Amino acid sequence: MMSHLRIPALLLLLVGALSAQNPVEVVDLPGNAPLSLAAVGTPESLRLDLVVNPDWHLYARDVGGGVPVSITLREESDYRAKGPIILPTSADGTLTGSFSISVPLERVGKGTRLEASFAFMACDPLACLPPMSVTLRGDLAPRRVLLVVGAIEAREKGMADFLRSRGFVCDLTTYGDVTPAACEAHDVVLADSRLFGQLKTKIATAKALPRTATPIVAVGFLGTELIEAHGLAMTSGYI
């Protein structure tokens, strides 16, 4: 039976899975660190995914020799730790192979900037490397996607709902209605296309998608047309 203590943790994980998972940059990982490290964050949690090389280990807790892993939120960060670091279970106090660690966050600043450091000590059966530290840096603001479609029907609403379920703020509009201001106001434009012959808009209307500084992810048949119309080589080989 699941303990009472585990329920909040499970809820936290589920909420985390539904919130925007923003990439967090890992800065200055030493070249001799025997591991790979990726980080993602939400306004509620920072997660590190580690893969420690075979024969090497980190420390989950003080076992009398190595320095345990730690995550420290820096003063300039708009977030601080809301609770202790969450580590995988380890009977002998070491961390090996692939695993994730996380720390719950709460926003304390006016912005959405995350600045943190991750410290660890890596050891093999014979010796330890000096303690190492990396910087973790990212923007945890929800990402705003403008989904541009031929016509807003059940399929298109389902696409918007899917993106929202992955933590994006998603606004839905049509090729006929989209404006330059709407594009500029979003982090990325997702320009949809149904299959050729099933389009819900004129090709010329899709090609007239505003030129914008906002990145555009162009999909399928209409995507080839609008990219070519915007003067890029990328779809010049379309056949």
Place this chain on the structure above:
Amino acid sequence: MDHLGHGLALDHAIFRRPFPATFEWTELPRQKEHEGFTSPLHPRGVGETLRLAAFETGKPEVPNPTLVAHEGFFTDVPGFENLAEGHSAKVLGSLSLARQGRYFYWGYAIDPARMTAGAKDTLCNVLHYMIGFRGEETVPFVCKTRESLRTFTWLGRETGYRRGLEEHIPGSLTPKWRETWVPTWEGLDAWMAKHLPYVFSGKGPEHAGERYKTIYEVDEDAMALGTPNGARASLERWMALAGGEGEDAARARRCLARYVLPEIAPADGKWDVWYARYRDRIVFVESAGFWWREDPRILERERRASAAGAPTSPR
């Protein structure tokens, strides 16, 4: 192109962050159309089998577009990222996921009812990835690269399609060069070997047509000098000759005018001073009009540094 992809650049961020993408894979025997060919994501060709990732739950009712991305076709754009090939019955080298500047091409459905779990994660990663490219500059598209002429050589031989040989290639040349054309496979090989390194387009109305949008010409100056027009060694040779007298110097000056973008060319003709300043900043891009021009990646880095208040261009 159907619902499958291959040659995926699985180490790229779009397959890893923030959602590690996991695909269902199928393995099929190498297609006959792939034998003897390479592509940007299969630089050594396809092995005995082709490993395919499913992006959609089944084959679409209507094929997705096929974007032919053979080496040099338009992948000479600096910073171009070719991240997956679509499964095409026609050819190897049909890109399905790619980025140029602030544009990303997604060649599959984004309907969650059709997307596989791997495609859903990848699409979300693409959206996160692209957010970092706001305002990103790239080079304009002016004409197809010379590689599109070569397409008709292998396509014709593979399929017996002779219209490329007899109609499309000569139709894609300026009138003078049509007269040099011998419409046989042997004639094609000989013409390509002799002329292709000196082919260019994109300079004026004579290089654009109604039926064949890109019309190619052969550079007699570059050919006479033995300087293939896209090679850096040729640029350096033209600069070395340009200050002299005689026919070779005149040819070199015409080549410099033809291939160094006017906006960056030296007004005073001091090519040595110009090259010292531009050597590490320029690239030759056929699809942008067969020009030596500033690398958009460098310009973009400088634009961002300038916006951040850092020192900018050495110019």
